[in-house]
Amino acid sequence: MPDTVAETRTTCPYCGVGCGLKVARDETAGSVTVQGDADHPANFGRACSKGSALGETLGLDGRLLYPTVDGVRVDWDTALDRVASVFSDTIAQYGPDSVAFYVSGQLLTEDYYVANKLMKGFIGSGNIDTNSRLCMASAVAGHKRAFGTDTVPGIYEDLELADLVVLVGSNLAWCHPVLFQRLAAAKAERPELTVVVVDPRRTMTARSADLHLALNPGSDVALFNGLLLHLQDTGRIDAEFVTDHTNGLEAALAAARKLSLADVAEITGLSQPELRRFYDLFARTERVVTGFSQGVNQSSAGSDKVNAILNCHLLTGRIGKEGTGPFSITGQPNAMGGREVGGLANQLACHMELGDAEHRRIVQTFWNSPRIADKPGLKAVDLFRAVKSGQVKAIWIAGTNPADSLPEADEVQAALRACPFVVVSDVMQSTDTARHAHVLLPAAAWGEKDGTVTNSERRISRQRGFMPWPGEVRADWWIFAEVAKRMGWVGDFSYDAPVDAFREYAELSGVENHGARDFDISAFAAITDEAYEALEPVQWPCPAGAAPRGTRRFFADGQFYTPDRRARFIATAFRAPVEQVSDDLPFILNTGRVRDQWHTMTRTALSPRLMGHIAEPFIELHPDDAAGCGIAPAALVEVKNARGSIVVRALVTSDQKRGNVFVPLHWTDQIASNARVDVLVNPATDPVSGQPELKYSAVAVQPFAAAWYGFAVMADAPGEVAAGYWARARTKAGWRIELADPALPQDWTEFARTLFGFEVEDEIDLLAYHDAATSHHRFAAFRGEHLVGALFIGPEPVAVSRSWAVDQLGKAVSAPDRLRLLAGRAGAAQPDRGALVCSCFEIGAGQIAAAVTGGCRTVAAVGEALQAGTNCGSCRSEIARIIDAVSIQKAG
Ligand SMILES: Nc1nc2c(c(=O)[nH]1)N[C@H]1C(S)=C(S)[C@@H](COP(=O)(O)OP(=O)(O)OC[C@H]3O[C@@H](n4cnc5c(=O)[nH]c(N)nc54)[C@H](O)[C@@H]3O)O[C@H]1N2
Numbered sequence: 001m002p003d004t005v006a007e008t009r010t011t012c013p014y015c016g017v018g019c020g021l022k023v024a025r026d027e028t029a030g031s032v033t034v035q036g037d038a039d040h041p042a043n044f045g046r047a048c049s050k051g052s053a054l055g056e057t058l059g060l061d062g063r064l065l066y067p068t069v070d071g072v073r074v075d076w077d078t079a080l081d082r083v084a085s086v087f088s089d090t091i092a093q094y095g096p097d098s099v100a101f102y103v104s105g106q107l108l109t110e111d112y113y114v115a116n117k118l119m120k121g122f123i124g125s126g127n128i129d130t131n132s133r134l135c136m137a138s139a140v141a142g143h144k145r146a147f148g149t150d151t152v153p154g155i156y157e158d159l160e161l162a163d164l165v166v167l168v169g170s171n172l173a174w175c176h177p178v179l180f181q182r183l184a185a186a187k188a189e190r191p192e193l194t195v196v197v198v199d200p201r202r203t204m205t206a207r208s209a210d211l212h213l214a215l216n217p218g219s220d221v222a223l224f225n226g227l228l229l230h231l232q233d234t235g236r237i238d239a240e241f242v243t244d245h246t247n248g249l250e251a252a253l254a255a256a257r258k259l260s261l262a263d264v265a266e267i268t269g270l271s272q273p274e275l276r277r278f279y280d281l282f283a284r285t286e287r288v289v290t291g292f293s294q295g296v297n298q299s300s301a302g303s304d305k306v307n308a309i310l311n312c313h314l315l316t317g318r319i320g321k322e323g324t325g326p327f328s329i330t331g332q333p334n335a336m337g338g339r340e341v342g343g344l345a346n347q348l349a350c351h352m353e354l355g356d357a358e359h360r361r362i363v364q365t366f367w368n369s370p371r372i373a374d375k376p377g378l379k380a381v382d383l384f385r386a387v388k389s390g391q392v393k394a395i396w397i398a399g400t401n402p403a404d405s406l407p408e409a410d411e412v413q414a415a416l417r418a419c420p421f422v423v424v425s426d427v428m429q430s431t432d433t434a435r436h437a438h439v440l441l442p443a444a445a446w447g448e449k450d451g452t453v454t455n456s457e458r459r460i461s462r463q464r465g466f467m468p469w470p471g472e473v474r475a476d477w478w479i480f481a482e483v484a485k486r487m488g489w490v491g492d493f494s495y496d497a498p499v500d501a502f503r504e505y506a507e508l509s510g511v512e513n514h515g516a517r518d519f520d521i522s523a524f525a526a527i528t529d530e531a532y533e534a535l536e537p538v539q540w541p542c543p544a545g546a547a548p549r550g551t552r553r554f555f556a557d558g559q560f561y562t563p564d565r566r567a568r569f570i571a572t573a574f575r576a577p578v579e580q581v582s583d584d585l586p587f588i589l590n591t592g593r594v595r596d597q598w599h600t601m602t603r604t605a606l607s608p609r610l611m612g613h614i615a616e617p618f619i620e621l622h623p624d625d626a627a628g629c630g631i632a633p634a635a636l637v638e639v640k641n642a643r644g645s646i647v648v649r650a651l652v653t654s655d656q657k658r659g660n661v662f663v664p665l666h667w668t669d670q671i672a673s674n675a676r677v678d679v680l681v682n683p684a685t686d687p688v689s690g691q692p693e694l695k696y697s698a699v700a701v702q703p704f705a706a707a708w709y710g711f712a713v714m715a716d717a718p719g720e721v722a723a724g725y726w727a728r729a730r731t732k733a734g735w736r737i738e739l740a741d742p743a744l745p746q747d748w749t750e751f752a753r754t755l756f757g758f759e760v761e762d763e764i765d766l767l768a769y770h771d772a773a774t775s776h777h778r779f780a781a782f783r784g785e786h787l788v789g790a791l792f793i794g795p796e797p798v799a800v801s802r803s804w805a806v807d808q809l810g811k812a813v814s815a816p817d818r819l820r821l822l823a824g825r826a827g828a829a830q831p832d833r834g835a836l837v838c839s840c841f842e843i844g845a846g847q848i849a850a851a852v853t854g855g856c857r858t859v860a861a862v863g864e865a866l867q868a869g870t871n872c873g874s875c876r877s878e879i880a881r882i883i884d885a886v887s888i889q890k891a892g
Pocket residue numbers: 015016135168169170171172174175176198199200201203216217218219220293294295296330331332590591592593594595596597598599695
């Protein structure tokens with residue numbers, strides 16, 4: 001390795017798998033390469049497409065670099081004084097509950113701890129909630145009801161050691177790709193390992209499963225209640241475990257008995273043979289792991305769904321043992337850490353409860369704080385309603401983008417507009433939330449900041465900085481601490497470095513604990529600066545006195561954290577989702593993620609590779625529904641209900657059930673004209689957890705009446721876009737944009753110049769082709785030899801090969817080829833690459849299909865021929881799907 005290359009071991013900032021990464025930064029070239037860390041026990045060297053593309057997201061394009069107040073750049077003192085004084089004045093005038101923080105599972109533990117301490121222990125309000133309310137709250141509530149505490153009993157290895165893995169409401173292949181790869185590798189080695197996927201959609205994960213149960217959305221409680229009864233009635237139970245270590249079975253069984261198998265079949269939409277097959281499989285397999293994620297949590301019955309699953313594991317005693325257990329798969333890199341520090345409005349730090357007077361005493365004494373919140377604060381959805389109603393008058397949002405990610409998102413925007421004082425800490429200048437901020441605070445980003453995160457298997461890992469800090473960015477913990485000091489609590493927030501907060505937090509976890517609370521990392525209470533710097537990934541608990549390795553699994557001994565140390569069965573009765581479809585709103589809107597984007601795309605959209613996978617917001621709908629609504633494949637669709645409407649591209653597929661549609665949550669106003677799906681989403685919440693029902697809203701769909709459609713590539717960012725529909729994406733050499741509008745522009749040439757952002761004096765050679773009869777218009781713009789823009793317009797969705805057009809940008813094009821380019825056809829010598837499948841080697845669907853036609857029949861063979869799927873492996877299931885599709889075509 002050359003001298004100028006520095007290597008850093010750190011942790012991925014995306015999903016809750018928490019992969020260790022090795023980053024090599026060439027200080028001379030300024031380039032960064034990222035690969036999986038072979039020594040990290042979460043991933044053993046693997047990394048998915050998003051982790052591998054991190055190097056492409058580290059530029060300063062769009063970064064927020066300086067504090068601003070009312071849009072004007074100021075120095076830090078001015079900004080911090082402003083935040084502290086407005087918060088202090090508001091509290092003085094209206095009381096502590098008139099202010100709030102809304103934070104994020106993407107903050108580091110140290111940031112989170114400091115923010116939570118300030119709000120709950122010093123301001124004295126419970127009004128700090130986090131985007132984990134949208135993500136993990138139902139899992140937390142379910143765990144607490146059953147175990148007395150929010151404990152994930154198992155570890156990743158259990159998925160590999162199990163004989164049956166049931167994935168409920170989890171698209172593991174796309175959302176936790178490295179954990180999925182570990183599972184796939186275990187299955188390849190032991191084909192008897194059976195995978196069942198419970199998801200209304202046929203996802204990439206479902207395609208790879210032995211059994212896919214495409215249940216009706218919202219019906220999981222009925223499915224698992226049926227399973228509980230089956231286990232009981234066939235005697236497949238651990239009677240000793242139930243007698244010695246649990247309470248409440250009778251009530252749970254009584255609730256489950258309300259439905260017969262026929263009722264369960266009716267509610268879930270699954271056939272009785274399908275149900276029996278699943279129930280038998282579960283009953284006769286001892287080593288079962290049930291992994292669950294947002295199809296479970298994001299529901300008005302989320303907590304009951306969680307407990308219905310936990311009930312089945314308690315009845316069979318399949319918990320805490322190798323290869324068994326319920327497993328809540330966490331979303332964000334520090335979703336778990338946020339739960340530990342008590343970021344939710346009803347918790348205190350270190351798994352202590354705001355509602356428990358003893359816990360309040362312990363924490364207040366330790367913090368030596370003037371007051372401590374004595375009641376839970378407002379939960380996310382209610383919090384923003386309170387902002388709208390004026391009850392909350394100052395809000396500080398850090399590391400999350402609620403204008404896009406909360407249900408009823410236009411109401412959230414209205415709340416932010418109405419709020420007298422909005423502070424936003426972010427790493428990006430322009431987000432849909434930041435545009436409402438009175439004070440914008442520039443945070444240090446991944447690669448700059450330092451601290452710890454905890455992954456889905458309770459493993460604490462270090463994120464380490466390796467980049468210089470640009471502009472005047474600061475660490476989130478520092479920003480919160482500086483405001484706290486300015487509010488008068490100087491001594492209580494004098495941390496010099498994240499390690500100071502970490503030590504304090506570790507110490508608190510051990511105070512008056514003695515095994516009474518699961519979360520204990522007091523072994524680190526006196527960790528030295530050097531040891532923190534060198535900290536290896538470690539699973540909690542790590543109590544003081546014990547070797548800091550941690551116990552690997554919880555509950556093997558049957559000891560839970562309830563007062564009588566027994567686990568609790570919870571009686572769960574099936575309830576239908578809150579919002580129902582009707583003649584006017586006949587479709588159930590499901591929402592979620594795609595493989596290569598992260599939430600509101602503030603970082604993943606910077607990567608051309610990641611944008612190459614799916615470059616446009618879309619709606620998946622069943623072919624019959626599409627036909628019934630007059631929607632052709634690739635047409636634009638308006639999706640709407642009383643809350644609002646969006647416009648997205650139709651992806652017609654039988655992977656959807658009839659009557660169900662799916663739209664990803666990712667696209668925002670920064671990237672598309674009108675595709676914020678949360679505008680449509682129902683704000684109903686689970687009564688126990690407060691988690692919103694993000695997966696079930698009623699909508700109508702109809703064709704978006706476009707007079708014309710367009711597609712363009714351009715070297716510079718699009719100028720003014722005079723079109724009702726647009727969606728843009730970065731490419732290697734510039735940008736691509738999809739366009740459409742109900743009205744024709746006056747003059748296409750003018751339209752093209754404006755779109756490309758050309759000034760009159762620019763020396764541009766603009767070639768045009770018009771076919772008045774067919775209403776096709778094409779433009780190609782050259783600066784010297786080089787193509788700097790191409791625009792294709794037609795009355796139908798434009799059929800030009802996107803990958804080909806993207807590849808032409810920036811190329812020198814000779815005169816004869818310019819005409820071919822205008823024709824928008826790939827030359828014979830340039831086969832169409834098709835939509836990007838393998839982000840790592842940039843291999844498209846067209847190339848893979850060609851390889852399959854040429855004889856490659858397995859994923860491995862495609863890998864050998866094209867390299868596709870041989871690096872991060874995130875696309876292997878998509879390659880398999882193409883092999884299937886092409887083989888069927890050939891056979892047919
Ligand atoms: N690529 C990518 N990965 C990510 C993220 C990302 O933004 N992009 N975000 C991370 C975060 S924060 C999270 S929380 C996780 C989420 O990870 P997942 O929960 O796996 O992802 P989702 O796509 O939100 O939803 C999972 C599935 O739930 C299904 N579902 C909907 N309704 C129901 C139902 O009623 N019952 C059942 N059983 N299933 C249902 C949906 O069809 C969907 O396929 O992903 C993490 N990983």
